[in-house]
Amino acid sequence: MAQILVVDDSSTVRDEVSAFLRNAGLNVATAVDGKDGLSKLQADPAIRLVVCDVNMPNMDGLTMVEKIRGELNNKAVNLIMLTTESSPNMKERGKAAGVKGWIVKPFNGPAVLEAFRKLAS
Amino acid sequence: MNANPVSSANPVSKVLVLDNSAEHLPQIRSFCEHNNLVPLKVRRGAEMAVLRTNIDLGGILCSEDYGGTPEQTASIAAEIHAARPELPIILRRNARATLADLPEAVRGSFCAAYVASEMSGLRAVIAEYIFCLLYPNALLRGIAEIGAAVLRTQCSPLTVSMDTPYIVRDRVIFGELFSLIPLESAWCRGYMMLQTEEAPFMRLLSRQRSGDAGVGFRNVNDLLSEITNLIWGGFKNRYMSDDGARLAKQVQVPLIVNHLHKYISFGTENPQLCFRFNLFDPVAGGAVTMYARFVFNLSWAPEQFREIQQGASGLVDSGALELF
Numbered sequence: 308m309a310q311i312l313v314v315d316d317s318s319t320v321r322d323e324v325s326a327f328l329r330n331a332g333l334n335v336a337t338a339v340d341g342k343d344g345l346s347k348l349q350a351d352p353a354i355r356l357v358v359c360d361v362n363m364p365n366m367d368g369l370t371m372v373e374k375i376r377g378e379l380n381n382k383a384v385n386l387i388m389l390t391t392e393s394s395p396n397m398k399e400r401g402k403a404a405g406v407k408g409w410i411v412k413p414f415n416g417p418a419v420l421e422a423f424r425k426l427a428s
Numbered sequence: 429m430n431a432n433p434v435s436s437a438n439p440v441s442k443v444l445v446l447d448n449s450a451e452h453l454p455q456i457r458s459f460c461e462h463n464n465l466v467p468l469k470v471r472r473g474a475e476m477a478v479l480r481t482n483i484d485l486g487g488i489l490c491s492e493d494y495g496g497t498p499e500q501t502a503s504i505a506a507e508i509h510a511a512r513p514e515l516p517i518i519l520r521r522n523a524r525a526t527l528a529d530l531p532e533a534v535r536g537s538f539c540a541a542y543v544a545s546e547m548s549g550l551r552a553v554i555a556e557y558i559f560c561l562l563y564p565n566a567l568l569r570g571i572a573e574i575g576a577a578v579l580r581t582q583c584s585p586l587t588v589s590m591d592t593p594y595i596v597r598d599r600v601i602f603g604e605l606f607s608l609i610p611l612e613s614a615w616c617r618g619y620m621m622l623q624t625e626e627a628p629f630m631r632l633l634s635r636q637r638s639g640d641a642g643v644g645f646r647n648v649n650d651l652l653s654e655i656t657n658l659i660w661g662g663f664k665n666r667y668m669s670d671d672g673a674r675l676a677k678q679v680q681v682p683l684i685v686n687h688l689h690k691y692i693s694f695g696t697e698n699p700q701l702c703f704r705f706n707l708f709d710p711v712a713g714g715a716v717t718m719y720a721r722f723v724f725n726l727s728w729a730p731e732q733f734r735e736i737q738q739g740a741s742g743l744v745d746s747g748a749l750e751l752f
Contacts, residue, residue: 318647319582319654362657387749391661394669401752408751411665412658413581415747422749 308353309336310427314344314368315360315389320414324358324389327416333427341366345374354384356427361390361397369397373404385426389414439568439701440464441486441558441595444478446494446504447520452544456489459547463554466594472496475504479511483600483690484702484719486558487516489550490538502534509537514597514697516557518542518550525549558595561724563701564733567667568593571703574662575720579705582655583632586707586716596702601690602719605629605648607656608683613668615733617726619683619694620663622656623719631714632707659720669736679726694725 310333313324325335336351338344340363348354357375361368372386386406390397393411401409407426410419445456445467453469460467465486470478472494479485488508495501505517516539519527525543527535539557542550572590579588603625611618626648633651634643681695700721707716 317650317654317657319650391658391664393661393665398750398752406752408749410749411746412661413578413747418747419749422751 309334309351310353311335311356311358311423312338312344312347312351312354313358314338314341314347314363314371316340316363317360320360320389320412324414324416327414327420328423331416331420331424333424340364341368341371341374344368344371345379348375348381348384349379356385356387356423358387358389358423361388361392369400369404372401372406376405387423387426438464438565439559439563439593439595440466441554441699442466442468442482442484443486443558444475444482444488445469446475447489447491448472448494449491452491452520455544455547459550463551464559465554475508476511479508483598483602484594484596484704485512485515485598486595486699487518487554487597489518489520491520492522498534502530502537505537506534512598512600514599516540516553516597518553518557520544558597558699561698561701561728562730563593564730566735567730567733568701570666570735571659571663571720571722574666575659575703575705578655578658578662579707579718582651582658583707583716584636585711586632586709589706589708591704591706593701593703596700596721599691599693601685601692602717605652606692607652609656609660611660611663611668611722611724615727615729615731616724618722618724618728620656620660621692621719621721621723622652622659623721624652624716628714628716632709632716635709635712635714655718666735667733681725694723696723696725698723698725698728 311328313321313335315321316339321337325337328335336347338347342365359368359371368388375381387408388401388406389410389412391412398409443465447453447456457467490505492498492501495504509517517537519538519541521541521543525541525546527538527541540553576588576590602623605626606621606623608619608621611620629648630643633647637643684693700723703720705718
C-alpha cells in the first residue's frame with residue numbers, strides 16, 4: 308500500500324525521487340510510463356498523490372492525468388507534474404485536467420517535502 | 429580553447445596546419461587568432477596520428493610545399509581526404525589561388541586554394557566551409573548555461589567547466605556512449621547529441637553511489653538519458669515556443685551510424701555546433717569529458733530565433749512547486 312505513486316520513464320528520476328520520499332518516511336510506488344501509472348493507480352486505492360513526468364513513451368503524463376480524471380473518474384487523488392516542460396499551454400492543459408501543481412525538473416526534495424506530505428495524507 | 433566555468437564567446441574551430449614555412453607560419457597564426465580558428469600545427473609524418481586523436485576538427489590548412497614535393501603533398505592530402513572526407517582541406521599555393529592547374533586526381537582532395545599575399549581569400553573560404561551557419565550569441569550563451577547547470581546538479585559533487593563553443597565538420601563519435609534527441613521549432617530543426625566515454629562516467633556514478641560495485645552500463649545510460657532530457661527541456665523552455673512543433677514541416681532524413689568507424693551522419697554537409705564540458709572530481713581526481721553537439725540538419729533560420737520572454741508571474745525556479 309503506497310501513499311505516493313512516482314511515474315517517470317527515467318529510472319534515475321524514479322530512484323532519486325522515491326529514495327528521497329522513502330527516507331522521509333513515506334510509502335512510495337513507481338511506474339515507468341503513463342500506461343503503467345494508470346494500472347498501478349487502479350491496483351492500489353491507498354495512493355493519494357501521483358507525481359508524474361510529462362514526456363514518456365507509450366502514454367505521456369498529461370494524457371495519463373486526463374484519463375485518471377476522465378476514464379477512471381478518480382477525482383480524489385492529487386496530481387503533481389514533475390517535468391522539464393514549463394510552457395504555459397502545457398500547464399493550462401494540466402490545470403484543465405485537475406493537476407494541482409507543477410514542478411520544473413530537477414527535483415529538489417527538501418523544497419517540496421511538506422507539500423507532498425499534505426497532499427499524500 | 430579556453431576552459432571557462434561558462435563561456436559564451438563566438439564559436440571557434442580547430443584546424444590542422446600542415447605548413448612548414450617559417451616565413452608564413454606567423455602570418456597563419458595571426459590569421460587564425462583574428463578569425464576564430466584554433467591552429468594545431470602538425471609535424472610531417474604525424475598527420476594520421478594527429479587526425480586519429482583529434483576527432484572534432486573544422487578543417488585543414490595545407491601548404492603545397494608541406495610534403496617536400498607537390499606529389500608527396502598530394503599523396504598526404506589524398507590519404508587525409510580518404511580518411512575524413514568531411515574535412516575541407518584548403519591548399520596554400522605559392523603563385524596563384526587556384527586548383528585549376530592541378531591534375532584532376534589531386535584536385536579532388538582539396539576544397540579551395542589561397543595565397544599568403546591575399547589572406548582575404550582564405551577568410552572567404554573558411555566562411556564558406558566552416559563558419560557557414562550563424563549562431564546567435566544568446567543561443568550560445570544559453571546552451572552553455574543550461575548544460576553547465578544540468579551537469580552540476582546531475583553530476584554533483586564534480587566541478588564543471590567548458591571550452592569555448594566550436595564548429596566541427598568531423599562526424600566521428602567521441603566515446604562509446606551517445607544520446608540523440610530531436611529539436612523542433614519554427615526556427616530550427618535538428619538534433620542534440622551528447623557523447624561521452626563509458627568507463628569514466630561509470631566511475632563517477634559509482635562514487636556518487638558511495639562506491640556501489642553494482643553500477644552497470646544501464647545505470648550509466650539512464651543518467652545520460654536524464655542529462656539529455658534536462659538539457660533538452662531547458663533548451664525547449666528557453667528557445668522554443670509552443671507553436672514550433674506545429675510550424676515545423678514533417679520532413680525527415682535517415683541518420684546513418686557506422687559503429688565500426690564510430691561515424692554518424694545526419695545527411696547534411698552542415699557543420700555542427702559543439703560544446704565540450706569537462707567534469708572533474710576534486711576529491712578522487714577523475715575526469716569525464718562530455719560533448720554536446722547541435723546539428724540543425726533539417727532547418728536553420730537564425731533570423732527567426734528568439735528567446736521566450738516569460739512574464740514575472742510565469743517564472744518559477746526549477747525544483748519549486750508551483751501550486752495551481
